[in-house]
Structures are given as C-alpha cells and as structure tokens.
Amino acid sequence: xxxxxxxxxxMTDRDIALLLADAADGVExxxxxxxxxxxxxxxxxARRWAVATAAALAIVGSTGTIALAGLPGEGGHRVAPSAxxxxxxxxxxxxxKPQRTTLAIGTDHGKQWxxxxxxxxxxxxxxxxxxxxxxxxxxGEQPAEVRTxxxxxxxxSYFLRRTVGDDAAGxxxxxxxxxxxxMSGTDMQAAATPLKPGGAGPSRLVVGQVAKTAQRVTCTWKxxxxxxVRRVPAGYGVNSDEQVIRPAxxxxxxxxxxxxxxxxxxxxxxxxx
Amino acid sequence: MGDGKEARDTEFQxxxxxxxxxxxxxxxxxxxxxxxxxxxxxxxxxxVYVAWRRVGxxxxxxAYVRRVMINAHARKHRRRLREFLAPKDxxxxxxxxxxTGDRIAQxxxxxxxxxxLAQLPARQREAVVLRYWEDLTETQTAEAxxxxxxxVKSNAAKGIAKLRAIPGLADMVTSGGGK
Numbered sequence: 427x428x429x430x431x432x433x434x435x436x437m438t439d440r441d442i443a444l445l446l447a448d449a450a451d452g453v454e455x456x457x458x459x460x461x462x463x464x465x466x467x468x469x470x471x472a473r474r475w476a477v478a479t480a481a482a483l484a485i486v487g488s489t490g491t492i493a494l495a496g497l498p499g500e501g502g503h504r505v506a507p508s509a510x511x512x513x514x515x516x517x518x519x520x521x522x523k524p525q526r527t528t529l530a531i532g533t534d535h536g537k538q539w540x541x542x543x544x545x546x547x548x549x550x551x552x553x554x555x556x557x558x559x560x561x562x563x564x565x566g567e568q569p570a571e572v573r574t575x576x577x578x579x580x581x582x583s584y585f586l587r588r589t590v591g592d593d594a595a596g597x598x599x600x601x602x603x604x605x606x607x608x609m610s611g612t613d614m615q616a617a618a619t620p621l622k623p624g625g626a627g628p629s630r631l632v633v634g635q636v637a638k639t640a641q642r643v644t645c646t647w648k649x650x651x652x653x654x655v656r657r658v659p660a661g662y663g664v665n666s667d668e669q670v671i672r673p674a675x676x677x678x679x680x681x682x683x684x685x686x687x688x689x690x691x692x693x694x695x696x697x698x699x
Numbered sequence: 700m701g702d703g704k705e706a707r708d709t710e711f712q713x714x715x716x717x718x719x720x721x722x723x724x725x726x727x728x729x730x731x732x733x734x735x736x737x738x739x740x741x742x743x744x745x746x747v748y749v750a751w752r753r754v755g756x757x758x759x760x761x762a763y764v765r766r767v768m769i770n771a772h773a774r775k776h777r778r779r780l781r782e783f784l785a786p787k788d789x790x791x792x793x794x795x796x797x798x799t800g801d802r803i804a805q806x807x808x809x810x811x812x813x814x815x816l817a818q819l820p821a822r823q824r825e826a827v828v829l830r831y832w833e834d835l836t837e838t839q840t841a842e843a844x845x846x847x848x849x850x851v852k853s854n855a856a857k858g859i860a861k862l863r864a865i866p867g868l869a870d871m872v873t874s875g876g877g878k
Contacts, residue, residue: 448812449813452727453723453724466748467744467748556757560754592774
C-alpha cells in the first residue's frame with residue numbers, strides 16, 4: 427500500500443505521456459482508406475442537400491424571414507435575411523464558439539433526441555469572421571447566405587438543430603443577420619419536420635421562435651389532438667416529460683418545441699396566449 | 700473548375716494519408732478500441748472533406764480536424780454513463796502478436812492504461828489525451844474541446860489524478876513503463 431502511494435507520487439506528467447504514447451502504439455494503423463473517406467464525404471454533402479429539398483418544412487411564420495435547413499452556401503431553400511427594423515443583437519461574446527441552449531429532450535422509439543440552439547456572436551472584423559467560420563465548420567454549422575468569411579462581419583448567426591440517437595445533428599432552422607427581426611404579439615416563425623434528421627415520414631417535430639411575451643403555443647395535429655406548451659423562465663429544467671417555450675441564452679426571441687404523438691403529424695401551430 | 704475540384708481532392712488525399720496514423724492513435728486513446736477508432740477517424744475526415752475547400756486553405760487545418768474529432772467523440776458519448784469501450788479482456792483490445800513474454804507483458808501494460816482511460820468520463824479523457832498525448836497547450840486543448848481553459852485544467856487534473864491513483868499504472872512506471 428505504502429509502496430503504491432510512493433509510486434503514485436513518483437508518477438510524473440511525463441510518465442503519463444510515455445504511458446499514453448505506448449498505449450497509442452497498440453492500435454493497428456493500417457492503410458488510410460482515402461477513397462472510402464472521400465465517398466463518405468460526398469455522401470454527407472449529398473445528404474445535406476437532401477435535407478434542404480426533402481425536409482418539407484411547413485413554415486407557419488407571420489413575420490420576417492428565416493433560412494431553412496439545407497446546406498448553407500449551396501443554394502438550399504431559404505429566404506434572404508430581412509433588413510427590417512432592428513431590435514437586438516447577440517452579445518459580443520461567443521464569436522469563436524456558440525452559446526448553446528438545450529430547448530427540449532425526449533425519447534422516441536428508444537432513442538434519445540434533443541433539440542438545441544447554437545447562437546454565435548457577430549465577428550468584428552474579417553480575422554474574427556474567418557475564425558468563426560472555421561469554428562462553425564467544426565460544429566457542422568454553415569451560415570446562411572454567406573460564402574466568404576467577410577460576409578459574417580457584424581452579423582450574428584443561429585442554428586436550431588436536433589440529434590436523434592447517435593446520429594449527427596441535423597439543422598432545422600438557421601440564419602445569419604445583422605439584427606433579429608422584431609417579434610411581438612402572436613408572431614411566430616416555425617418549422618415542422620420529421621424527428622430524425624434527413625428522415626422521411628410524418629412531420630412530427632415543430633420548432634420555432636415567438637415573441638418574448640408569448641405565453642402559450644398550441645400545436646394542432648392532423649388527428650385533431652393538440653399539444654399546448656407554456657412559457658417557462660430562463661434556467662427552467664429541461665426534462666423529457668415537458669415541451670415548453672423557453673428563452674435561449676443570447677436570443678432576443680423565445681423558442682418552443684412540440685412533438686406530435688406517434689401516428690400523427692403537424693397540422694398547424696399558433697400563439698394562443 | 701473541374702481541375703480545381705480534382706486538385707482539392709488530391710490535396711485532401713495527401714492530407715488524409717499524412718495524418719491518418721496520428722489520428723488513429725489519438726482516436727484509439729479516446730475510444731479504446733480499434734474499430735471505434737477507425738470509425739471515429741473516418742467519420743471525422745468525411746466531415747473535413749465536406750469543408751475541405753475552406754479547411755485546406757486555413758492556417759491550421761489540424762486544429763479544425765481535432766475540433767471535429769473531439770466534437771464527434773463528445774457527442775457520441777455525451778449521454779453514456781459508461782462507454783462501450785471499457786475493455787473486457789486484453790485480447791480484444793490489443794492486437795499484438797503475443798509470441799514472446801515481453802510482448803505479452805507490453806500488451807498487458809497497454810490494457811491497464813486503456814482500462815484506466817476508459818474509466819474516465821469522456822471530457823476528462825479528452826483533456827488528458829489532448830494535453831499529454833497530443834501535447835497541446837491548455838489553450839489549444841480548450842479550442843479543440845470547445846470549452847474554457849479553466850475547464851481543461853479541471854478535467855485534465857481530475858483525469859490525471861484518477862490515473863495516478865491506479866496502482867497498476869504506478870507499477871508500470873516503477874517497473875520501467877510499458878517499454
């Protein structure tokens with residue numbers, strides 16, 4: 427025991443590094459499968475395109491514009507950012523990493539799903555924009571309507587995304603704007619999509635943004651049933667039993683999530699209080 | 700146009716061939732298993748391919764690749780309490796041709812470390828691997844992990860402390876390590 431203690435004290439950072447190096451040598455390196463990687467990369471690119479065209483997002487917005495899921499920069503279905511009245515900008519922080527807020531979690535067919543939003547602050551110059559663009563890539567996020575880093579300068583971006591099981595996250599809504607469009611009253615911008623990224627099937631997942639003042643959103647499903655979600659304050663726990671309207675860190679609007687029960691799909695959604 | 704694409708593919712292939720061994724070793728330490736390591740590296744490089752036009756001309760494509768890999772690893776294991784990688788026996792983990800006593804001993808040593816690593820929470824393991832195997836600075840590690848330097852310090856310190864507390868590892872050091 428004492429001997430072990432003694433040994434533990436003697437194990438330096440360098441020892442750890444040497445042990446790691448030795449353990450790393452235990453892997454079989456093999457030949458780099460370059461062609462398989464390139465094929466896989468092309469498939470990923472194609473899949474993103476497919477999301478753009480097959481997501482069949484039902485837009486129930488009453489104001490402004492949003493960008494829809496697709497591969498940004500490759501001509502997905504989207505509307506140009508609006509230059510309407512400015513309201514709020516994201517804080518200056520979070521230029522090189524997103525401010526992430528989990529909006530909802532749950533389990534469907536035994537697989538955990540999660541909807542979250544990443545908000546990126548506005549880069550102040552091209553250097554910051556380049557760093558942000560590269561960082562976004564690391565997260566699998568590519569900004570709307572922006573083909574070069576300079577297009578990001580002075581603009582905030584958001585990506586509303588979901589994951590199901592171990593699959594890569596799929597983007598549902600995203601935008602890059604100088605100012606968020608103002609929202610008030612019963613304004614809503616939302617999208618309905620299959621739960622699984624890139625998946626076919628009924629549009630069961632409804633996500634979107636509403637005014638900070640909206641207290642309740644009612645999602646109506648094709649079978650006539652409804653799901654009501656209520657507004658909760660910042661910091662309210664995320665749990666799988668309850669979908670809600672909640673603020674997201676750094677966002678001037680609130681966000682909601684509704685999931686249709688198995689066997690039905692989105693029909694309509696509106697702010698009801 | 701077509702030539703440009705071809706040139707980019709060629710450049711990407713060179714990048715993959717050059718980085719594959721190092722990425723495999725890092726992925727092996729992160730996942731603890733041969734096939735999981737291959738999957739992680741391949742899926743990382745596929746994502747890099749999609750963004751290659753931008754990444755290839757960036758100052759530090761390595762940083763981008765690390766970020767993608769760590770992000771993929773973190774996402775995959777975010778909700779798991781224990782990971783599948785915990786080795787059940789050495790033979791499944793270490794594909795050594797154990798034809799001499801030394802090799803068997805070496806494989807055992809590796810098994811001890813991989814088991815110890817596997818028992819660390821994913822973020823601690825990432826911090827330890829990036830700091831002590833990749834030899835990144837705390838700032839570079841924070842960039843790769845998408846977290847603060849403070850979080851890196853904390854995760855690395857906790858991870859190292861847990862490794863140090865494992866008698867088997869200490870024995871390896873006192874007996875000359877795995878070499």
